[in-house]
Amino acid sequence: MEIEQCDVDTEFLYGKLEEEIYMELPEGLRELLELAEAEGEDDVVCMLLQSLYGLKQASRVLNETIDKHLKSMGFEPADTDPCVYTRGECEDECIVCLYVDDMLIASRQKTVIASVKAGIAEKFRIKDLGRARFILGIEIDYDMERRTLGISQKAYTESIIKKFVDQG
Structure with a gap:
């Protein structure tokens, strides 16, 4: 396998939103906000047309x-x-x-x-x-001669140990 x-x-x-979601203008679009305010608009928001990272x-x-x-x-x-x-x-x-x-x-x-x-x-x-080697904190090891596959969370375990050692 x-x-x-x-x-x-x-x-x-890639996802299309089914509901209307509005957001305040992001940092990089302040000039647009200033332009809109100059034209008499007080509260300017953006309507999202597709999903973004961070939306619930x-x-x-x-x-x-x-x-x-x-x-x-x-x-x-x-x-x-x-x-x-x-x-x-x-x-x-x-x-x-x-x-x-x-x-x-x-x-x-x-x-x-x-x-x-x-x-x-x-x-x-x-x-x-x-070839899958590491996913979701799990290391995958293949031995093609023996036709076996092993999984390990050694890296995760070591990070937990290090965290507690560092805390004292």
């Missing part, structure tokens, strides 16, 4: 967008975990695990993984990270 990883770039810009609904909107695209590619979410998607059977089976903008894509066939990445890239700009 091959497991590869990719990351959606500028992930929160941003992750939900992104998940709905990716979910819709994966389903259009023939993937079905698992009943037990809606962030795990499957498609195909036997040698052509592919599994996609999704955590916000991080994806693991697993299959016995590298060509299947490449095809899935290409399908995802039709909608989203992705960073292809190759």
